[in-house]
Amino acid sequence: MDEAPPDQPPSTAAKARLRASLRAQRADPDRDAVARASARVCLQLATLPEFTAATTVGLYWPTRGELDPNGVVDLPAARGVRFAWPHSNPTARSMRFHLAPAGLQPQPGQPAARDAIARTMIAGAYGILEPSGAEIAPEQLDLIVLPGLGFDRQGRRLGYGGGFYDRFLARVGARVFTVGVGFDSQLLERLPTDPHDQPVHTVVTPSELVRVDRAARGGP
Numbered sequence: 001m002d003e004a005p006p007d008q009p010p011s012t013a014a015k016a017r018l019r020a021s022l023r024a025q026r027a028d029p030d031r032d033a034v035a036r037a038s039a040r041v042c043l044q045l046a047t048l049p050e051f052t053a054a055t056t057v058g059l060y061w062p063t064r065g066e067l068d069p070n071g072v073v074d075l076p077a078a079r080g081v082r083f084a085w086p087h088s089n090p091t092a093r094s095m096r097f098h099l100a101p102a103g104l105q106p107q108p109g110q111p112a113a114r115d116a117i118a119r120t121m122i123a124g125a126y127g128i129l130e131p132s133g134a135e136i137a138p139e140q141l142d143l144i145v146l147p148g149l150g151f152d153r154q155g156r157r158l159g160y161g162g163g164f165y166d167r168f169l170a171r172v173g174a175r176v177f178t179v180g181v182g183f184d185s186q187l188l189e190r191l192p193t194d195p196h197d198q199p200v201h202t203v204v205t206p207s208e209l210v211r212v213d214r215a216a217r218g219g220p
Contacts, residue, residue: 011194015158015192018149018150018191018192019158022149022150022158025186026065029065036206037183038062038067038068038071041067041069041181041204041205041206042075043075044204045145045179045181046072046077048179050179050202051077053142054081055081055140055142056140056142057081057082057083057141057142057143057145058141058143058144058145059083059084060085061118061128063126063129066182067147069145070114070118071114072145082099082136083100083117084100084131085121085129085131086128086130088128088130088164090125094167096135096138098132098134098136099131099133099134099136100117100131101131101132117131120133138171138172139172141176142176143176145181146165146178146181146200147181148182148186149182150186150187150191151180151182151186151187151188151203152187152188152189153189153210154213155199155201155202155212156193156199157180166196166198169198178198178199179201179204180200180203180204181203182203182205183205184205184206184207186205187203187208200212
């Protein structure tokens with residue numbers, strides 16, 4: 001049966017089923033299709049006024065067939081923006097953001113160094129590439145681009161179950177503008193949710209840009 005155990009909310013079983021289904025959709029990704037979808041998402045990100053106004057933007061390095069948002073550093077809108085990536089601590093079940101090494105940040109009038117940044121990344125505890133530059137304070141982030149298994153039109157996000165992003169976003173509050181990115185198939189009408197789940201302000205897919213109503217996401 002799919003019912004949740006007595007000590008677990010019904011959303012636990014619903015999330016588990018959704019995670020299994022959404023993981024299966026990405027089990028054998030077409031690399032060319034992923035690259036095309038990633039490029040379209042990057043163009044959408046660069047049009048956001050919150051992106052063009054940002055000083056420091058948090059990205060992520062893709063894994064498990066995820067969209068790759070890092071091409072945005074090569075776009076004109078990224079000139080002068082500092083970029084940072086998550087660095088996870090499995091023991092503390094927490095994450096921090098670190099910059100790319102000095103000299104590899106996109107600079108005004110100079111080409112970005114996405115591939116050079118990639119070569120400086122090192123595999124973290126989960127095999128995900130992590131940055132080797134300096135740590136930054138959470139309050140320095142203006143915008144964070146988040147991965148996920150699924151999103152809905154109210155800004156709810158279904159992650160992988162570790163809670164790293166939810167805990168980090170609970171610390172920084174709604175001041176940081178959050179953007180969830182995924183394939184069109186990852187944008188659902190409604191996701192199961194729990195009180196600790198942190199919604200995003202905007203969802204971007206290759207075909208859509210969904211700005212979430214403040215009342216719908218339950219906050220600023």
